[in-house]
Each structure stands twice: as structure tokens, then as C-alpha cells.
Amino acid sequence: MKRVEVKLDLTNVAPLLDVLKSASDALSTRLALPLEVSALDADSLEQWNADLIESQNEDIAALLKLFNRDFFSEEVVAFDEDNADAVIRACSALKLYLFREYLSDLSEEDFETNEVIFDVLTENQQKPYLTFMFLDTLQKVIMRHLNDLVVDD
């Protein structure tokens, strides 16, 4: 089984874990991407919403599991075919939440070019922004190294 280990700097990542935890708490009962599918009737919407929240919670739990006791001693997180899909989906859910809650006044181009000037962010935006970029990087690393697991050609 292909496995990728990523060494993270605890001093940089630890402060972001609080943001991750509070975002995951906020998302425990709602979707990061609100369900707007007008072709569905009310009953179906309710069922989909419940099922998607359950799926989202499972994915976020897989992400948070990376930052367990071993992470604090070894500063390493590991990905393989068992958790890769869930973790990259969780990264997307949490990025969406952080963007909508804290960063929506930044432009799309800022994110695409990574040209957000940190100093112009308000104090309330700085940690969410760093957490957003951390999740974005984590997602890219998994996609780059486990692409053959994520996409079955």
C-alpha cells in the first residue's frame, strides 16, 4: 500500500488546530456548501442534507485523527488509500467554511495567485487564513503524491 508521510512543524501547525477544531464543531450540524438543488422536493432535501452532513462529519473526523498523540511526538501525518479521499474532502469542507466565515472579502484572484498580503488581514482573519492555506497545501500534497490512489485509471 502506497503511503506518504508529511513532516510538519509543530510550532507552526499547533496554533491552527484550535481553528480546525472550532470549524469542525461549527460544521457538525450544517453543510460547508449549503444544499441548493431546486429540483429536489422538501423530503429529499431533508434526507440529502442529513446524509451529506453525516458524510462531511466522517471526513472531518478522518482529518482530525491525523493530529493525534503521535503527531505531537513525531510531527508527522500519514496518508494512504484508506484516508486520502476523506482527508482531501475534509480539507475542502473546512476551506469553504473558513472562506465563508472569515475571508469572503478577499478576491478569487488573491487565492489563485497566493498573493494575499498577510498584513492587510484583520486580526480575526489571520489565523483562519493561515489555516485555510495549511489545508490547501495539505490537499495539494495528497493530490500530488497519491494521485494514482485517488484516480483509478
Added chain:
Amino acid sequence: MATPSPFPTTTPETKTVLTPRWRVVFLNDAISRMTYVVLVLRKVFGFNETQATAHMREAHERGRTILWVGPRERAEAYVFTLRQWHLNSILEPDETG
């Protein structure tokens, strides 16, 4: 002279009833990385890299792209799966058929 049949004659008539078709439409969003969108489209629809990239670009430039057209049940399953991957997608009737 042939004896007339006691049964009324009928001419079989075949009617094709088309099942309504539905579109799976992906709507562009500001957050998802292009590489992520391409990866998800390949994974969910089995597109190759070129097809997935073309859809991603169309969504990015026009705001939306039609990913698939077919029976409603399967279209719903695709939209549900895309939403599990947090890609904004909707279901709409295909009025071209």
C-alpha cells in the same frame, strides 16, 4: 374465399416514450482549486484528464458546465456524490431532447 376472422383485426402500433432526461450541472466556485475539480471529475465520472480539464475550464469561464445527461435517478446520484466532494452542482431538466 377466406372465412372472415371472428376477431377484430388490429394493427400493432409502436410508440416510443422517452424517459425525461436530466442534466448534472457543475457551477464554478471561488474556492476549489482547479486541480481539485479536475481530480474529482475524473474520479466521479471517469473522465480522462483532457475531458475533465475542458469541463473545469468551461465552468471557470462561463460559470457552469453540463457534466452528464441521462435518467434522473443516476443524475441525482452524481449530484449527491459531487456534493460529498463539496463541488457546487445542480440537477436540471434537459430540454434539448
